[in-house]
């Protein structure tokens with residue numbers, strides 16, 4: 098068992114470099130299957146979700162050649178087995194992008210139901226609706242999703258809900274389909290635009306990514322490409338909140354400030370100072386935190402993947418803050434962990450009412466999911482005393498070198514590995 102041990106109370110100070118975006122990387126890596134040539138992908142984050150995707154690709158017959166720490170060449174042109182093994186796919190959400198990519202290339206895909214963070218039900222009806230509109234037949238049996246078609250043809254799909262995953266999956270399937278596909282009510286997140294840019298760099302014809310309507314003219318051939326993934330909006334936002342939470346002064350480098358605007362606006366409202374540069378952003382705080390209200394929304398609204406970090410910051414704001422989760426039904430599970438640290442939070446369905454306390458105190462806590470884990474780290478940095486965080490594998494799904502990055506900012510954090518026998522006795 099591995100844990101993080103954090104001594105709280107240090108003001109973060111210095112510079113941190115943001116890695117490539119997890120949620121763009123996990124779409125772009127499966128998308129390489131669509132290419133008729135090898136692709137070089139730069140700015141790949143070194144996180145466990147990416148390692149799992151590489152394992153899946155290798156098992157399917159692709160050749161992955163590391164060029165340096167954040168750059169690989171992927172040649173998926175050799176025999177690709179259109180079945181994604183259950184044991185790997187169920188570990189993460191984005192494994193289901195192999196459905197769209199395999200269907201788009203071979204008109205056949207068999208992929209296990211995906212895993213990912215547990216926010217209650219995470220349906221895939223909109224993905225299925227999209228595939229069916231392109232002419233595929235989809236069935237779900239024994240935990241495997243089977244999608245197949247004679248050949249895919251363009252379709253007109255109006256999504257019932259704005260879904261990042263469905264937008265990406267149907268885009269992948271449509272890129273080589275015959276004719277025109279129109280997707281309406283699509284997600285507009287930066288990673289949607291990044292995937293479209295990647296596919297277009299291989300010769301796809303996708304227009305409108307980043308707006309509500311995406312139009313895709315199917316093409317017969319996609320050539321290899323070299324492409325650099327955008328910086329991670331959520332990793333950057335996490336360090337922004339950590340700087341504000343610890344009364345720090347941190348320059349966050351390799352970011353796209355436009356992607357951070359909704360986070361910047363809320364931090365300023367809560368009492369932090371934020372200065373934007375071309376590709377970096379500086380966050381400072383030397384006064385008290387003030388209560389705010391926020392609601393998470395699809396992009397360009399405040400991102401749900403920043404909700405736990407921001408809620409954690411507000412535990413020590415003066416007054417009562419209100420955070421409404423507008424995307425997921427059940428994304429406040431981590432609140433019980435914050436309560437162990439002295440936070441005063443009442444949750445009623447999708448609304449959390451946070452009554453600010455003067456400070457948090459250290460306690461043993463666990464990461465209940467990826468961003469909840471990041472929130473525990475922020476809480477631990479704010480708290481008096483030594484906090485131990487368990488189940489850190491969630492955090493490692495999406496944050497590259499998080500310990501080293503926080504240490505460079507002055508944090509006192511270490512990772513310890515307990516032999517299972519010691520861990521068992523401790524339970």
Ligand SMILES: CC(=O)N[C@H]1[C@@H](OP(=O)(O)OP(=O)(O)OC[C@H]2O[C@@H](n3ccc(=O)[nH]c3=O)[C@H](O)[C@@H]2O)O[C@H](CO)[C@@H](O)[C@@H]1O
Nearest residue numbers: 120190191219220221222223224258260261262263424425
């Ligand atoms: C790998 C990845 O990129 N994960 C992100 C992606 O997840 P993911 O792509 O799974 O999230 P979606 O955007 O699809 O989900 C948004 C909402 O739509 C609903 N829905 C979704 C699909 C569907 O077929 N039917 C349906 O009803 C969901 O229950 C949820 O309430 O976007 C979420 C919302 O920004 C983020 O929290 C996740 O970090």
Ligand SMILES: C=C(OP(=O)(O)O)C(=O)O
Nearest residue numbers: 190191213214402467468
């Ligand atoms: C929820 C997230 O990821 P996933 O969809 O991969 O579980 C996330 O990145 O915060």
